[in-house]
Amino acid sequence: MSSADPAISVRGLSVRRGGRDVFSGVDLDIARGRVTGLLGPSGCGKSTLMRATVGVQLGVSGEIRVLGLPAGSRALRRRVAYATQSASVYDDLTVGQNLRYFARMLGAPRGDAERVAALVGLEPQLRQRVDALSGGQRGRVSLGAALLGSPEVLVLDEPTVGLDPVLRAELWELLRGLADEGAALLVSSHVMDEALHCDRLVLMREGGIVADTTPDELLSSTGARDPEAAFLAVIEARS
Numbered sequence: 103m104s105s106a107d108p109a110i111s112v113r114g115l116s117v118r119r120g121g122r123d124v125f126s127g128v129d130l131d132i133a134r135g136r137v138t139g140l141l142g143p144s145g146c147g148k149s150t151l152m153r154a155t156v157g158v159q160l161g162v163s164g165e166i167r168v169l170g171l172p173a174g175s176r177a178l179r180r181r182v183a184y185a186t187q188s189a190s191v192y193d194d195l196t197v198g199q200n201l202r203y204f205a206r207m208l209g210a211p212r213g214d215a216e217r218v219a220a221l222v223g224l225e226p227q228l229r230q231r232v233d234a235l236s237g238g239q240r241g242r243v244s245l246g247a248a249l250l251g252s253p254e255v256l257v258l259d260e261p262t263v264g265l266d267p268v269l270r271a272e273l274w275e276l277l278r279g280l281a282d283e284g285a286a287l288l289v290s291s292h293v294m295d296e297a298l299h300c301d302r303l304v305l306m307r308e309g310g311i312v313a314d315t316t317p318d319e320l321l322s323s324t325g326a327r328d329p330e331a332a333f334l335a336v337i338e339a340r341s
């Protein structure tokens with residue numbers, strides 16, 4: 103496949119959860135070298151869509167290909183990273199031990215644990231146990247684990263939750279750098295202002311995509327002052 107092909111291609115995605123359809127017939131392409139924001143209110147299906155793209159969601163029908171392979175393929179394990187909303191690291195290990203453990207599991211290069219700790223601003227905490235970290239710091243350990251091995255595709259579910267404004271700005275800068283190096287990033291948020299950090303915006307509501315746009319286009323097409331007002335204008339125009 104060529105570098106112009108989408109990193110993630112979703113066709114006719116339907117997902118059934120708890121006896122009801124969360125999605126039916128969603129199509130979506132996610133490009134390389136871009137930060138694509140998946141934005142929408144709580145419960146609209148952002149996490150479900152992300153879980154489907156990394157192959158861990160049950161009840162999925164349709165076709166999802168990632169880097170040309172079926173979502174969840176074993177061959178994608180080192181090429182695709184997924185960070186969930188809840189920190190998935192070991193509480194009773196230090197930051198360094200967690201990162202070195204996951205680095206070994208992935209076959210990441212020597213020194214990668216220290217590299218990602220610096221990227222997520224956790225170098226001073228390398229020897230600290232995870233259960234002694236703040237919520238935002240724990241989230242950054244998970245994010246660091248997702249960055250190990252320099253994956254080509256990063257699927258990050260609400261990575262800025264619990265971060266103060268300074269850390270949030272640093273995180274967006276980090277994500278931008280990864281996209282500039284060619285990675286495909288799919289990043290969810292329910293905070294509409296975060297839309298401004300993305301190259302492309304996929305706005306969702308109740309299991310559907312209501313707009314596939316860019317921050318500039320969203321603001322100019324709606325004439326709204328900020329992304330939140332623009333999102334409301336998009337919803338209103340559709341109802």
Ligand SMILES: Nc1ncnc2c1ncn2[C@@H]1O[C@H](COP(=O)(O)OP(=O)(O)OP(=O)(O)O)[C@@H](O)[C@H]1O
Pocket residue numbers: 119120121124142143144145146147148149150151292
């Ligand atoms: N374990 C589950 N079983 C059944 N239905 C579920 C389950 N988890 C989520 N759902 C439903 O699927 C829909 C989409 O949920 P999802 O978690 O994908 O939304 P979200 O946009 O990521 O929300 P949030 O921003 O709050 O994380 C919701 O209506 C939710 O009720």
